[in-house]
Amino acid sequence: MNILAVYGSPNKHGNTATVTDAILTGLCKKNQVDRVYLYDKVFHDCLACEEAKEFHKEKYCQFDDDFTRELIPLINTADLIIISSPVWFGQITGTLKTFIDRWYTYIEDDFNIRILPGKKFITITSSAAPDDVFKSVSDYLNYWLTTFFKMEQIGSFHFGSMYESGLLKVDSQIVIDATNLGNSL
Ligand SMILES: Cc1cc2nc3c(=O)[nH]c(=O)nc-3n(C[C@H](O)[C@H](O)[C@H](O)COP(=O)(O)O)c2cc1C
Numbered sequence: 278m279n280i281l282a283v284y285g286s287p288n289k290h291g292n293t294a295t296v297t298d299a300i301l302t303g304l305c306k307k308n309q310v311d312r313v314y315l316y317d318k319v320f321h322d323c324l325a326c327e328e329a330k331e332f333h334k335e336k337y338c339q340f341d342d343d344f345t346r347e348l349i350p351l352i353n354t355a356d357l358i359i360i361s362s363p364v365w366f367g368q369i370t371g372t373l374k375t376f377i378d379r380w381y382t383y384i385e386d387d388f389n390i391r392i393l394p395g396k397k398f399i400t401i402t403s404s405a406a407p408d409d410v411f412k413s414v415s416d417y418l419n420y421w422l423t424t425f426f427k428m429e430q431i432g433s434f435h436f437g438s439m440y441e442s443g444l445l446k447v448d449s450q451i452v453i454d455a456t457n458l459g460n461s462l
Contacts, residue, residue, distance in 0.1 A: 278308045278462075281355035285362035285373030287316040291442035292403040293361035296434050299447075299455035300359060300399060304462060311351050315372045320344035323378040337382045344379050353392055357431070357462070360418060361401035363442070364411045369402070369418065380426065394427035399458070401434045403445070408437040432458050 282301060286293050301310055320342045338345045352358065362369040369377075383393050400418045404411040415435035422428045436451050445452065 278356045279354050280304055280308050280310045280357045280359065281351050282310065282312045282359045283361070283376065284312065284314045285360065285370050288442040289314060291363065292439045292445040293363055293401045295445045295447065296401045296451060296455045297359055297361045299452045300459035302456050303460035313348060313351065315376055318343040318348070320375065320379065322375050323381050325381065338379070344376070355396060357397040359399045359401070364402060364404035364414050367411065369414060383426070390427050396428045397431045398422050398428045399432040403439050404437045405440045406437050408435065410437060
């Protein structure tokens with residue numbers, strides 16, 4: 278299985294990265310795993326250009342940037358995509374939103390989606406506020422990946438009360454659950 282882990286936080290050892298890494302612990306041993314730290318990448322905002330509909334077929338996008346060169350090949354070949362983000366001002370981080378906006382390239386005429394349908398995904402979100410306050414952010418990601426992009430959700434973690442990055446303990450229940458999920462795949 279090809280696994281793509283997309284880190285939507287700039288904190289490489291932060292709360293959401295810790296859960297992502299826990300899922301990957303067991304999976305690394307028997308699968309191809311690619312880790313993408315979005316804050317290390319440089320890519321444009323989607324410009325919603327209509328000519329993109331033609332570009333999509335062969336070149337995916339008129340931009341020649343890290344998204345087009347590096348990330349599209351990884352997305353296209355991934356069987357499982359793990360996407361994580363802290364809650365920033367009530368939403369996913371801006372960089373992760375830009376990353377997902379660029380998925381415009383996967384939309385064909387009549388809103389048919391190419392390549393993505395059937396791929397498995399797991400989302401991870403975390404906030405300073407208690408668990409239930411920003412669960413909408415987790416729901417938002419899961420909604421678009423399932424209902425719009427026709428992917429298959431196989432797990433989702435949302436946890437709160439993380440007042441700052443790096444608070445999540447490696448022996449916490451959520452890390453144990455994430456490790457178990459990874460081992461079960
Ligand atoms: C710029 C910024 C905005 C934030 N906005 C929120 C917010 O709106 N609600 C909230 O509960 N926590 C907010 N937080 C806290 C983070 O969501 C929280 O500490 C998260 O667990 C950090 O995850 P990470 O370690 O993976 O980056 C914010 C943090 C930063 C740096």
